[in-house]
Amino acid sequence: MIPKLNHYKEKWHVHSDDMIKPGLTAIEEALALVGNPERRLPTVHIAGTNGKGSTVTFLEAIAKEHGLRVGKFMSPCIVDVHDQIQVDGKAISAPAMDAVFQHMQAAGLSGKLTDFELLTVAAFLHFANCQVDLALIEAGMGGLLDSTNVVMPLVSIIPSIALEHTQFLGDTLTSIAHHKAGIIKEQRPVIIGDLPEEAKQVVLQEAAQKNAAILELEHHFSVASTSDGECYINKKHACQITGLLRTMKGTHQAHNMASALTAFLEIASILDVEPSTVAIRQAIKNATILGRFEEIMPFVFLDGAHNPASVAQLVETIQQEFPNKAITFVVGILADKDVQQILRLLEQVSDHFYFVDFDNPRAMAAEQLMALSNATKKAVLLDYVSFLQQQSAKKERTVVAGSLYLLTAVRNRLLNEDA
Numbered sequence: 578m579i580p581k582l583n584h585y586k587e588k589w590h591v592h593s594d595d596m597i598k599p600g601l602t603a604i605e606e607a608l609a610l611v612g613n614p615e616r617r618l619p620t621v622h623i624a625g626t627n628g629k630g631s632t633v634t635f636l637e638a639i640a641k642e643h644g645l646r647v648g649k650f651m652s653p654c655i656v657d658v659h660d661q662i663q664v665d666g667k668a669i670s671a672p673a674m675d676a677v678f679q680h681m682q683a684a685g686l687s688g689k690l691t692d693f694e695l696l697t698v699a700a701f702l703h704f705a706n707c708q709v710d711l712a713l714i715e716a717g718m719g720g721l722l723d724s725t726n727v728v729m730p731l732v733s734i735i736p737s738i739a740l741e742h743t744q745f746l747g748d749t750l751t752s753i754a755h756h757k758a759g760i761i762k763e764q765r766p767v768i769i770g771d772l773p774e775e776a777k778q779v780v781l782q783e784a785a786q787k788n789a790a791i792l793e794l795e796h797h798f799s800v801a802s803t804s805d806g807e808c809y810i811n812k813k814h815a816c817q818i819t820g821l822l823r824t825m826k827g828t829h830q831a832h833n834m835a836s837a838l839t840a841f842l843e844i845a846s847i848l849d850v851e852p853s854t855v856a857i858r859q860a861i862k863n864a865t866i867l868g869r870f871e872e873i874m875p876f877v878f879l880d881g882a883h884n885p886a887s888v889a890q891l892v893e894t895i896q897q898e899f900p901n902k903a904i905t906f907v908v909g910i911l912a913d914k915d916v917q918q919i920l921r922l923l924e925q926v927s928d929h930f931y932f933v934d935f936d937n938p939r940a941m942a943a944e945q946l947m948a949l950s951n952a953t954k955k956a957v958l959l960d961y962v963s964f965l966q967q968q969s970a971k972k973e974r975t976v977v978a979g980s981l982y983l984l985t986a987v988r989n990r991l992l993n994e995d996a
Contacts, residue, residue: 578937579692580657580985586695589678591687593695599722599745604694608727610684611698614705618648618712619848620728621840624720624760626753627887628736628770628833631825631866633713635837638860640711641665643841643850648704648712650725652693653981655867656989662700664707669699677702693717694724711844719746721759732843733760733789735780736770736836739886744913754779766790768839770832792839800835807831809838816842818854821861826870827894834861868984870894873991874969881981883910885918891978895926905929905968905975907961909983912941919979920950931958935986962990 578595586593608615621636623629630651640647649663659668677699681687686698697717704712714730716723738754746753754776761767761783769780771794784791792798798811800821807821818838823830838857845852865871868881870891882891895904904927910916923930930952932943943957958964961977965987968975977987 579654579661579696580989582658582692582696585658585674585678588675589682591678591682591695593688594691596691597693597718597745598691599719601722601724601727603690604697604724604727607681607684607686607689607694607698608701610686611680611702614701615728617705618701618728619710619844620712620714620730621732621734621844622714622716622725622728622730622760623734623736624716624723624757625734625736625770626739626741626757626884627890628829628836629715630881631830631833631869632734632736632837632840633715634825634866635834635861635864636840637666637713638864639837639841639857640844642856642860642863643845643853645710645848645850646707648700648707648709649715650697650700650704650713651715652696652717653985655985656992658696661696662703664704664709669703673703673706674699676706691724697724710848716760719753719756719759721756726760729762730760730765731847732840733762733765733767734769734836734840735760735767735772736833737886738772738776738780739884740915741884750776751779755783758783761787761789763787764789766792766843768792768836768843770794770836792843794832794835798835798839800831807834809835811839811842814842818857820858822858823861824863824865826898827890828897829890829893830869834864867988868981870898873988874965876972876974877965877969878974878976879984879987880976880978881984882978883914883919883980885915885922888919888922888978891976892922892926895976899974902974903927903929905931905973907931907933907958907965907975907977908946908979909933909935909943910941910946910979911937911939911982912945913939914980916941916946917949920946923978924951928952929954931956931961931964933958933961933983935980935983937980937982940980940982961987965991
């Protein structure tokens with residue numbers, strides 16, 4: 578359930594299914610009915626297990642700092658459906674959403690699509706209406722059969738590959754890599770992060786078949802720590818950018834930053850934009866993303882880590898930022914995730930856990946989570962708003978993690994409490 582999507586579906590009498598149906602036939606037919614707006618957009622397509630949102634955030638900031646008008650389509654939502662479709666960092670307005678729903682209703686799209694497919698069409702229409710200079714499109718799940726895989730991007734980015742959505746993508750890294758590599762297009766460069774070897778081989782093979790140039794982290798570009806921040810190095814363009822000061826914490830964010838910078842240099846050469854070191858430094862400093870080690874109130878952090886790979890990155894960030902400090906976790910996890918592995922990783926940095934229920938049909942019950950936990954201090958938490966406020970007041974470092982859907986619920990509750 579995507580918050581507030583049903584309001585527009587009911588208002589404009591546009592029906593769509595709240596389910597996952599991998600495949601491109603329905604979305605291609607729907608886009609043809611609305612005039613194929615995606616074909617008028619310069620796009621970047623991003624697919625990967627983790628790092629998609631952060632890479633998009635860095636790239637958006639860099640492009641905006643160079644004067645480009647940037648559209649961004651991401652999932653899941655942070656507050657409600659509006660923030661999944663943004664232009665220049667601003668969520669689509671209610672009148673603009675009405676306009677695209679009116680267009681889709683008039684084109685006869687009702688009953689033809691899933692919710693995510695419908696939103697994908699809405700995003701393309703809005704970006705075309707706004708005449709964006711660049712549209713950043715984040716795949717919803719996988720890549721090959723994802724509804725976003727209808728674009729011909731200037732460049733594709735695959736920041737990471739790990740086990741996820743195994744019921745749809747397969748239960749091996751090879752099968753998942755096959756889906757991620759599906760976003761690679763003929764003679765369009767693809768940027769890849771630090772991928773497991775077996776996954777990387779699948780990506781390299783797909784790129785070779787498509788005559789797509791590969792730009793790989795630590796081979797064609799890299800980032801290193803220096804006395805005045807970080808230094809980005811790009812061998813293809815024979816350039817270095819020094820003095821980069823990230824606000825977004827964690828070693829993994831340095832890699833996401835480097836991938837975004839590499840993508841921008843490719844885009845800039847195509848769109849005839851002159852890269853500015855000053856603008857890039859400012860963009861990297863300004864780039865922030867909600868739900869990625871986000872301090873929502875003093876001493877209380879929200880992090881969207883929800884699979885073993887991203888949880889391992891969260892644990893590493895906690896160890897870097899708060900070495901030997903006491904941490905309390907507030908956790909909710911979807912039942913189809915690798916719950917036990919996630920808990921074992923979190924237990925490396927804390928023995929104090931509170932488990933919560935949240936409104937999602939896939940969510941594991943808090944009591945079940947607590948039973949699977951090896952922590953010695955654990956309980957089910959009913960009123961997490963008051964608890965988080967108390968933790969902040971007591972200066973007790975607390976991290977809410979386990980699901981992006983949980984973060985949406987926590988954020989909405991906290992915002993309503995403050996209103």
